[in-house]
Amino acid sequence: MNSLHRSKTMENERVRIRNVEVLSDDWYLLKKTTFDYRRADGVWQTLNRETYDRGNGATILLYNLERRSVILIRQFRFPTYRDGHDGFLVETPAGLLDNASPEQRIRAEAEEETGYRVGDVRKVFEVFMSPGSVTEKLHFFVGEYTADARAGEGGGNVAEGEDIEVMEVPIQQALMMIAEGEIADGKTIMLLQYAQLHLFGVGANRGLVTDI
Structure with missing residues (x-):
């Protein structure tokens, strides 16, 4: 042995x-x-x-190196609707696997929630998000997007109660949103910090959030 x-x-x-x-x-x-x-x-x-x-899941950060931007979403999360928080979180697209492979599921979720059809995706790590009480393991991905890859408006699944706003955000602005508390979602912070270190470098240009 x-x-x-x-x-x-x-x-x-x-x-x-x-x-x-x-x-x-x-x-x-x-x-x-x-x-x-x-x-x-x-x-x-x-x-x-x-x-x-609740099963395992996957999340992805869509990024564009030329535009130095990322795609994020904003949606209502009822468990956060307390203690003065309005319940709306800025996040990376994500979803449960539901018996699909992490790669299959995250491509489908990205298109459903953002409208972008994703080609190659790269897994960067997997994490137990709340091991004290939740069994879920989350698979983290990154993938490049281009303007012509947008096949629809996104917005999520209405039947599941999703009402998603899609945002294109300059990477430096996204990092500032973390520092200012505008981004408070754990998986999103982890992927943005990964992008800062491994995709964009520390010298990202400043910019403003753009709703798309």
Whole structure:
């Protein structure tokens, strides 16, 4: 047995599932799990955790090097509609996989939400976005866009309650929006910082947000 396999086996022996209770199976799946966990000192401890399973997803930053711009969207997110926030977040296009591959899904989501038909996409990393309670793993992509690649208006799926505004934003302005709190969505901040480091460099030109 190699060291990697032995390490994984030891980790698996640290958790013993005792009971799983479904609390809700409506919008997504909420479970309460009781399990025994062997601590680093060898002592077993019984714990309860609630986990929210909404499936895995994908997100993409569409960028244009010549225009030094990115495509973002603005939409209403009800869970953020509290504590003085208006609920409207500026984000990168994203969606759940729904049994498709991450590449297939993100191409479809990008066109549905922004109207841009994406050719080549490149996966840059994958992340557990809220591992304390949500099982979702998000696949992050980047892809170039051009003006002639826009096949429609975008706006999302009306039947799913989506009402999406599409924006073309200069990269430097997008970074300023993070600093000023106008962009507060985690996946979007991560992709914009990736773009700053790996796509545009730190000397991006300043500019203004343009609704399209």
